Amino acid sequence: xxxxxxxxxxxxxxxxxxxxxxxxxxxxxxxxxxxxxxxxxxxxxxxxxxxxxxxxxxxxxxxxxxxxxxxxxxxxxxxxxxxxxxxxxxxxxxxxxxxxxxxxxxxxxxxxxxxxxxxxxxxxxxxxxxxxxxxxxxxxxxxxxxxxxxxxxxxxxxxxxxxxxxxxxxxxxxxxxxxxxxxxxxxxxxxxxxxxxxxxxxxxxxxxxxxxxxxxxxxxxxxxxxxxxxxxxxxxxxxxxxxxxxxxxxxx
Amino acid sequence: xxxxxxxxxxxxxxxxxxxxxxxxxxxxxxxxxxxxxxxxxxxxxxxxxxxxxxxxxxxxxxxxxxxxxxxxxxxxxxxxxxxxxxxxxxxxxxxxxxxxxxxxxxxxxxxxxxxxxxxxxxxxxxxxxxxxxxxxxxxxxxxxxxxxxxxxxxxxxxxxxxxxxxxxxxxxxxxxxxxxxxxxxxxxxxxxxxxxxxxxxxxxxxxxxxxxxxxxxxxxxxxxxxxxxxxxxxxxxxxxxxxxxxxxxxxxxxxxxxxxxxxxxxxxxxxxxxxxxxxxxxxxxxxxxxxxxxxxxxxxxxxxxxxxxxxxxxxxxxxxxxxxxxxxxxxxxxxxxxx
Amino acid sequence: xxxxxxxxxxxxxxxxxxxxxxxxxxxxxxxxxxxxxxxxxxxxxxxxxxxxxxxxxxxxxxxxxxxxxxxxxxxxxxxxxxxxxxxxxxxxxxxxxxxxxxxxxxxxxxxxxxxxxxxxxxxxxxxxxxxxxxxxxxxxxxxxxxxxxxxxxxxxxxxxxxxxxxxxxxxxxxxxxxxxxxxxxxxxxxxxxxxxxxxxxxxxxxxxxxxxxxxxxxxxx
Numbered sequence: 001x002x003x004x005x006x007x008x009x010x011x012x013x014x015x016x017x018x019x020x021x022x023x024x025x026x027x028x029x030x031x032x033x034x035x036x037x038x039x040x041x042x043x044x045x046x047x048x049x050x051x052x053x054x055x056x057x058x059x060x061x062x063x064x065x066x067x068x069x070x071x072x073x074x075x076x077x078x079x080x081x082x083x084x085x086x087x088x089x090x091x092x093x094x095x096x097x098x099x100x101x102x103x104x105x106x107x108x109x110x111x112x113x114x115x116x117x118x119x120x121x122x123x124x125x126x127x128x129x130x131x132x133x134x135x136x137x138x139x140x141x142x143x144x145x146x147x148x149x150x151x152x153x154x155x156x157x158x159x160x161x162x163x164x165x166x167x168x169x170x171x172x173x174x175x176x177x178x179x180x181x182x183x184x185x186x187x188x189x190x191x192x193x194x195x196x197x198x199x200x201x202x203x204x205x206x207x208x209x210x211x212x213x214x215x216x217x218x219x220x221x222x223x224x225x226x227x228x229x230x231x232x233x234x235x236x237x238x239x240x241x242x243x244x245x246x247x248x249x250x251x252x
Numbered sequence: 253x254x255x256x257x258x259x260x261x262x263x264x265x266x267x268x269x270x271x272x273x274x275x276x277x278x279x280x281x282x283x284x285x286x287x288x289x290x291x292x293x294x295x296x297x298x299x300x301x302x303x304x305x306x307x308x309x310x311x312x313x314x315x316x317x318x319x320x321x322x323x324x325x326x327x328x329x330x331x332x333x334x335x336x337x338x339x340x341x342x343x344x345x346x347x348x349x350x351x352x353x354x355x356x357x358x359x360x361x362x363x364x365x366x367x368x369x370x371x372x373x374x375x376x377x378x379x380x381x382x383x384x385x386x387x388x389x390x391x392x393x394x395x396x397x398x399x400x401x402x403x404x405x406x407x408x409x410x411x412x413x414x415x416x417x418x419x420x421x422x423x424x425x426x427x428x429x430x431x432x433x434x435x436x437x438x439x440x441x442x443x444x445x446x447x448x449x450x451x452x453x454x455x456x457x458x459x460x461x462x463x464x465x466x467x468x469x470x471x472x473x474x475x476x477x478x479x480x481x482x483x484x485x486x487x488x489x490x491x492x493x494x495x496x497x498x499x500x501x502x503x504x505x506x507x508x509x510x511x512x513x514x515x516x517x518x519x520x521x522x523x524x525x526x527x528x529x530x531x532x533x534x535x536x537x538x539x540x541x542x543x544x545x546x547x548x549x550x551x552x553x554x555x556x557x558x559x560x561x562x563x564x565x566x567x568x569x570x571x572x573x574x575x576x577x578x579x580x581x582x583x584x585x586x587x588x589x590x591x
Numbered sequence: 592x593x594x595x596x597x598x599x600x601x602x603x604x605x606x607x608x609x610x611x612x613x614x615x616x617x618x619x620x621x622x623x624x625x626x627x628x629x630x631x632x633x634x635x636x637x638x639x640x641x642x643x644x645x646x647x648x649x650x651x652x653x654x655x656x657x658x659x660x661x662x663x664x665x666x667x668x669x670x671x672x673x674x675x676x677x678x679x680x681x682x683x684x685x686x687x688x689x690x691x692x693x694x695x696x697x698x699x700x701x702x703x704x705x706x707x708x709x710x711x712x713x714x715x716x717x718x719x720x721x722x723x724x725x726x727x728x729x730x731x732x733x734x735x736x737x738x739x740x741x742x743x744x745x746x747x748x749x750x751x752x753x754x755x756x757x758x759x760x761x762x763x764x765x766x767x768x769x770x771x772x773x774x775x776x777x778x779x780x781x782x783x784x785x786x787x788x789x790x791x792x793x794x795x796x797x798x799x800x801x802x803x804x805x806x807x808x809x810x811x812x
Contacts, residue, residue, distance in 0.1 A: 059777030084779075128659075128674055134760065137777040162677050162759035165773075172651070173759070177660040178676045301711050312714040313722070325712040329730040338726075342717030379712075386716050 023050040024226050025070060027061045029077035031140075031167045032100075032213065034191060035246050036075055042242070043233050049226050057166055059137060065090060065218065072221040073230055075099065075213070077167075078139040082214040091216035092224075099234050100248035102211035103186035104143055104203035109195045110180045118199035122181055123153050129162045131179035133170045139211045140167040144183035146208035190247035205249075213248075256390065256422060260297040269293050269446040275424070275439055280416050282437030282454065283426045285465065290446040291426040295319070295392045298424070316343065318388035318421075320396045324375035326367040332378055333363040339386025346387035353384045356418065357411050373404035377411055384419065391423045397432060412436055413590065430470040434458065434512045435590045442466065459559035461542040461550040471515035471550060473561045478508045488531075495555020496534040500587050510590045515550060517585040518562035522572060524581045532584040536560065538576050541569065553582055560584075596763060597771035598790055604679070604767060605747040608686040612694035612743045613736065615687075620695045621724060624702035639692050646689065646752025653685050653757050677759035682767070685757050686747045694743040701735020702728060737806045741799060748795055 028036040033055040040051040054061075058077045065071060065085065074091070076082050079098070085091035106118050113121055122130065132148075133141030141163065148154040162178075164170030167185050174182035175195055186202065215234060217227050233239065240250045255274040262269045269290045275281040283291050296302040299319050300312040318339070326335050336354065340346045354360040357377040362370065370378065376396060383391055396412075397405045409432075416423070416436055427433050433440065434454070441451040442465050450463055458473045460466060475498075477491035482503055489504045490497055491511065498511065524533050536553035544550045549569050553560045560582060564574075574580065623635055641649060657664040657675040663684075667675040675681040705728055713723040729736070751769040758765035760774070768791050775784035 057777060059779070062779070063776060129677065129759075134774065134777075137774060162761065165755055165760065165770075165777075169755070172654065172756075176655050176658050178654060178658040178674065299711075299715055301714075311719070312711075313717050313719045315715075316717070317715060319712065319715040321708055321712060323708070325706070325709050327709065327713070327727055327731075329727075338713070338718075339716035342722070382716065 023052055024072050024223055024230055025052045025054060026073045026075060026230070027065065027069070027071040028053055028055045028075045029058045029061070029213070030055050031077055031185065031188075032075055035187065035243070035248075038242060039234065039239055042238065043230055046233070047226075047229060049229070051230075057137075068220070070220070071218055072223045072227040073215060073217055075215045077213055079212045079214045082216040085216055085218070090219055092219050095217035095231060096214055097231065097235060098212045098251050099215045100213045100243050100250060101205075102140060102143075102213060102248060103205060104140065104147060104183050104208065104211070105186045105189055106181065106201040106203060107174060107184050107189065108181045108198050108200070109175060109177065110198055112198075113180070114198040116199050118181070118201040119151075121199065122157075123151065125153070125157045125160065127180035128160065129173070129179040129181075130157060130160050131162050131164055131170045131173040131182035131184075133167045133183075134163040134165055138164075138166050138170075139213075140170070140183070140185055143208040143211050147183065147203050150207045186247035188247075190245070258294075258298065260294060262293065262297055262302055264293065264302075267293070267446055269297065271297075271443075271446075271448055273441065273448050273451055275422070275441070275451075277422050278420065279438035280423045280425050280436050281439040281441060282433040283424060283441045283443060284428070284430065284433050285443035286428055288445075289443040291428070291443055292394055293446075294443065295394050295424065295426055298390075299392055313342075316386070316388050316390075318383035318386055318391040320376075320380055320383055320391070320393040322395050322399045324372075324379040326370075326375055326379055326382075328367055330367070331363070332359065332365050332367060332370070335367060335378060336363075336382045336385050339382060339388075343386055346385065349385055349387075353381045356384070356414060357381045371404065372400050373407040376400065376404075376408055380411070380415070384415075384421075388421060391421050393423060393425045395427050395429075398427070398429070409435065430466075430472075431512070431588070434472075434474050434588075435510070455558070459552055459561060461540060461544075461552050461561055467544055467550065469516075471544075471561055471563060472513055472517070473515075473559055475511045475513070475558050475560070476508070477511055479504065479506065493555075494557040495536070498534070498584065498587060499531045500589050502589075504589055512588040512590070513560055513584055514586070514588075515561045515563040517587075518553075518560060519583045519585070520551065520553075520562055520564055520568075520572075520574070520580045521583060522578075522580055525583065528583070530583045530585060532582075532587070534582045534584065536580055536582045538574060538578045538580060540576060541574070553580070555582070594771075595787075595790060597766050597768040598787065598794060600679075600763070600766065601748055601768040601791070602794065604682055604686060604750075605744045607683050608690060608747045609694070609740055609743045611683070611687055612690060613698075613739060616691065616694040616739065617698055617729075617736075620698035621702055621728070623695070623699050624705075638695050641689050642692050646750070647756060649689060650685065650753040650756025653688070653753065657681050657684065657757060676757050677761055677765060679764050681757055682754060682765055685753050686750060689750060689753045690743045690746045693746045694739040697738035697742060698732065698735045701732035701738075705731055733809055734806065737802060737809070741802045744802075745795060745799060748791070 026040060036053055040053060044051055058081055062081045065074060082091060082096050086093060086096050106122055108118060132144035135141040135145040162173060164173055170182055171184050171188050173179040174184060217231055221227050243250055254277040256277050257274050259272045260269060271294055285291050293302060299317050300315055336350055354363060357380060359377050359381055362374060397408060425436055437454045440454045440457040442449045442463060444465055449465060455474055475493050477493045480490040480492045480497060482489050487503060488499045488501055490499055534555055536555045538551055539554045540552040542550045547565055548563055549566045551562045551564060553562060562582060623631060654676060655661050659665055659668050659674050664675045710723055710727060713727045718726060749769060754767055754770060760766050760770055768787060772784050772787050
């Protein structure tokens with residue numbers, strides 16, 4: 001390549017990294033993406049600090065982080081991954097907080113369940129598929145399984161369960177009618193769905209382990225000040241109102 | 253005598269083929285014309301490979317018409333033998349003539365070879381063998397020699413002669429090469445721009461001097477002759493016909509054959525030359541004359557029941573005051589013998 | 592002990608899909624290579640679409656169409672009483688669409704490189720179009736068929752996005768090896784992920800190598 005091309009490439013790279021110095025990169029679990037964008041927008045409005053959101057499955061993001069991905073903050077869908085990062089020294093000690101607690105809802109769009117008792121329908125087992133998130137990979141999934149065991153129907157209907165890779169896919173299965181019933185996130189319903197529910201039932205949070213979504217500040221961040229400000233903002237009253245509106249609860 | 257009807261009409265872009273004629277149901281019918289005159293298109297219509305406007309809609313594979321292409325079109329995944337048997341296997345009426353046909357075309361020693369190991373001439377002979385074995389009721393040959401070089405062409409020609417002599421299926425032979433036509437055909441169709449310009453018995457057609465397609469370098473008649481004797485001292489063969497006798501260099505074994513004499517190889521004189529090196533000087537009568545170019549004139553001569561065509565300058569025509577009915581002498585410089 | 596069930600399932604899926612694609616794809620590839628219809632470029636573009644569409648997009652639309660409310664899925668439920676999605680049959684259908692161009696294009700290319708006159712010669716020798724297809728076109732296109740088999744098989748073996756959408760991750764039915772590896776990574780079970788990946792790579796290599804070896808032997812007959 002000619003000298004000018006080398007120079008141009010250098011200039012582009014240099015300017016890109018200098019841009020990165022200013023804005024905050026936030027890794028967000030996919031199911032929280034929409035809400036995270038709202039929060040980030042309000043943060044920027046208040047602090048003038050620009051943000052960039054990188055969304056993905058929690059497992060994928062975790063793998064990227066332990067392999068040196070340049071994120072500043074990590075908003076996970078669970079508590080396990082942030083805890084691991086803290087133990088491995090990849091997250092700043094003491095920065096781990098629960099930023100939202102999720103809630104489960106039993107939900108159907110199937111017209112045959114119009115105005116029926118959703119919970120009774122679940123227990124009857126007279127449907128082809130019930131969709132839940134994969135208990136191994138998604139906290140909503142393990143909570144759903146715990147709930148099913150708590151009401152004593154898990155073994156009965158186990159063969160009817162179809163597992164979504166994540167809570168979003170679980171929703172897809174239900175909304176497209178492939179699963180008659182699903183255990184999805186309340187935040188998904190509050191966020192607005194393309195079809196109306198035929199029946200629904202809020203799962204009491206006492207029936208399963210809390211779906212704690214935790215955030216950490218990453219040790220490798222070269223934007224620690226801005227990141228800390230974001231973490232604080234995440235727990236502010238302004239964000240609490242936003243989260244509650246979206247179907248999450250916030251720890252005291 | 254029974255005939256084969258040829259009725260084909262097709263439009264291809266700017267080109268329109270319109271043929272409505274009959275040909276004899278035996279022997280070889282040559283189709284002659286320059287490139288683009290529709291010769292190949294006609295053959296393809298007869299075979300059903302082109303959608304003719306008012307022709308049959310009978311599918312190609314049911315017509316039992318053999319087709320020899322310019323390039324051999326052998327099936328690369330089959331041996332020579334399996335190629336030859338291909339058509340035969342698909343014709344319940346065909347008997348196994350593989351060995352006989354392979355013998356006729358002298359490809360017997362090639363039967364177990366792969367088609368990749370054949371020379372151009374051998375491959376074309378195999379493709380002809382393949383067509384013969386399918387027992388077609390008509391054989392179409394689309395310039396089968398034009399893809400071969402001179403040597404290979406001369407190698408294959410004798411087999412076509414043999415075919416003509418020994419196989420009774422009618423053949424339509426397309427070529428833009430008048431020598432091939434003269435050697436192999438009995439009947440001739442001349443095509444120009446998709447139309448039949450003239451057709452008839454070969455000898456009669458070649459004696460015509462009014463067809464531009466048969467003029468120029470193509471001009472010249474053929475004679476069907478029988479051998480009288482061979483002169484071993486001077487290595488000359490004497491052939492006789494209704495109008496006289498002609499010496500031809502070399503020893504020729506056929507008792508009857510065909511001679512081709514180009515118009516440019518005949519000159520005329522009113523008196524027989526006495527001390528000339530020209531071997532063949534024959535008395536003839538002028539039957540017709542036709543201007544050919546600004547300097548040349550074609551003359552049809554009758555010798556006995558046969559005809560020859562000569563080209564002379566118009567100046568000579570005028571100077572010698574040659575006219576129809578005059579008795580002259582035809583001085584023949586060169587003769588081509590079939591075989 | 593390592594669970595190789597998903598690998599076996601993937602192998603089955605790839606085999607069944609490849610077999611169907613060759614049987615149904617060959618006539619399609621033949622039509623595409625021979626026809627002069629105006630629909631040819633349209634059909635050709637449609638066949639190539641699965642290359643362009645992201646697998647998750649393809650999977651999403653299949654989820655709808657093959658689901659119990661969809662055009663095809665509802666008919667299936669009526670016929671069998673079971674859903675097409677979350678079943679092996681559903682995966683086969685999805686895989687056939689996903690890998691369609693990988694099977695059709697090599698066969699089409701092979702057919703297109705056949706000499707038209709060679710086929711005409713076969714017709715004049717008494718072979719019907721179907722006969723000519725089997726006795727001349729197919730033997731001369733073996734390379735294309737082998738290519739099609741290899742590509743369709745490999746492509747289906749590695750399928751992820753589409754299966755993710757319509758499979759439902761049901762062990763023994765739709766939990767193919769790519770999903771299983773993905774799950775191992777998600778649950779931080781990296782050791783299992785490594786093992787299963789290595790098994791997949793070894794299997795794929797042996798299969799592909801064998802096919803190419805067969806191709807080579809066929810060439811030098």
